[in-house]
Amino acid sequence: MSVEKLAARLSKISESQTLAMARKSRELQALGKDIISLSIGEPDYNTPDFIKDAAKLAIDQNYTHYTPVAGFQDLKEAIAAKFKRDNNIDYKPEQIVVSTGAKQSIANVILSLIDLNDEVIVPIPYWVSYIELIKLADGIPVFIHAGVDANFKISPAQLEAAITPKTKMIIFSTPCNPSGSVYNKQELQALAEVLERHPQVYVVSDEIYEHINFVGKHESIAQFPAIYDRVITINGVSKGFAMTGWRIGYIGAPLWISKACEKMQGQFTSGTCSIAQRAALAAILADPEVVKPMRDGFLKRRNMVLEMLEEIPGIKTNIPDGAFYVFPDISSYFGKSDGENIINNSADLCMYLLNSANLALVSGDAFGDDNCIRFSYATSEDKIIEAIKRLKNALARLN
Ligand code: PMP
Ligand code: GLU
Secondary structure, three states: OOHHHOOHHHHHOOOOHHHHHHHHHHHHHHOOOOOEEOOOOOOOOOOOHHHHHHHHHHHHOOOOOOOOOOOOHHHHHHHHHHHHHHHOOOOOHHHEEEEOHHHHHHHHHHHHHOOOOOEEEEEEOOOHHHHHHHHHOOOEEEEEEOOHHHOOOOOHHHHHHHOOOOEEEEEEEOOOOOOOOOOOHHHHHHHHHHHHOOOOOEEEEEOOOOOOEOOOOOOOHHHOOOOHHHEEEEEEOOOOOOOHHHOOEEEEOOHHHHHHHHHHHHHHOOOOOHHHHHHHHHHHHOOHHHHHHHHHHHHHHHHHHHHHHHOOOOOEOOOOOEOOEEOOEOHHHOOOEOOOOEOOOHHHHHHHHHHHHOEEOEEHHHHOOOOEEEEEOOOOHHHHHHHHHHHHHHHHOOO
């Protein structure tokens, strides 16, 4: 191996920890181990039939050619109408860019806006890829810590204190991966009022879990006119419509930013898959209530997980109001040992659970909070019950 021949930029970033854990558990499963993986954040539901039908029709209608870089015009129109319908945000179709997953949407935005030493505020816990993409763009992540006692949500005072003249951006998700926390309208308004005073700061609002919200209406920070022209709203169909493999994400943004993202994407991937775009069009045009059965299923599982975690001593958790993760604080187990090794941090605990309980979770340090571990409960009830049984027994063996 000639790793030293790789470009320096590669050494700045690490492998996605969520994908790494999913890979590790697949490898162990292939070796015949009975691994239960609650590591990857992906709905176990299949894509609804009406969306699959739209894709089949698209093939028959020969949607098999290159697509416009920013997406089909009718899809961009449908997304603009969706933003008005669901989020009360006015975007024109030219302000929309459709990409190969919300991950590419985020990469486009960060690479288009962040220069050497620009500061990017990232509330902890954060989604794994934000940090790596910021580093790839030579930016400097600036963290705000919001722990379990704050329901993992930052306050306006914390935001104000983190902003400097070098701050270029803040990036966060609501509903949040990994905490499941959801900002309500008043909380977003209070953050928007801080941002209003700092015109150099752009806001990347990742709303990919919009439809997996158990507390009612989803709220978007772009709805506040004072900062609208500095907000980039990220969304997509992966989570809400159980379409992770189709790879469709999108942004609504100020026109100059959407044009920049289009230019970036034109050199990386061009327009995204024609067939997946026709499927996404069917999803986005549909009444959002079509996803209610999946949301109800996630809520039932969330309640089950919370009830079962309550029976395990030393675990502290918030009540996640959305997404499909729980992010409990397990730090009371640090310093304990399985007889051979001492558990010093969340990564040690995850390794111990994988090796001794055949349970794959993701350690909190991947999301910036080493006191926690992340469970994805987007899996069957049987697997959840067995997983938490394994967790309980494994933790009980630590002294
Ligand atoms: N943002 C967050 C918070 C996510 O959890 C994910 C899931 N991978 C993404 C963005 C990327 O979504 P996609 O699969 O559409 O690229
Ligand atoms: N968003 C999912 C997760 O957090 C998918 C994995 C990834 O894209 O990193 O597990």
